[in-house]
Amino acid sequence: MDHDRIGTSCNIPQFFDGSNYVVWSEKFQIFLDAQDLIVVNHLTLRWKALSKLDEKIGYLKAHIEEQNEKVPPYDDKEEIDDVITALEAQVQKLLKSQENLMN
Structure with a gap:
């Protein structure tokens, strides 16, 4: 299966093969946005000490x-x-x- 095509669904994130980090990171951010805002906040915002x-x-x-x-x-x-x-x-x-x- 061609890994470049796997990430076209909003259910599956873009495959990271090590050479396309800039593109992958943007597409992965879009993927997370599509999933849920809470997930994005947990992964992208700085955590506070609890x-x-x-x-x-x-x-x-x-x-x-x-x-x-x-x-x-x-x-x-x-x-x-x-x-x-x-x-x-x-x-x-x-x-x-x-x-x-x-x-």
Whole structure:
């Protein structure tokens, strides 16, 4: 498929092949404008530092640590080994199916 033709739809952005940056950037800006003004604002306007976000992250970390203290660690070694064995079997099946697809 010719990559120059792919970007003619407003659903698919212009393909950037590394050599047409000026044209691509203009067409991509038009593509973003066609999609939604909110997307354009998020991608083109300078972001403000969010101090409240840092506070919220600190609160969430404290909450997670508190929850981890309430829940005792899982110590049933036998069940953990069973789960690992079952997962290994599934991983082996996936790897074999991938190898079959590659061949």
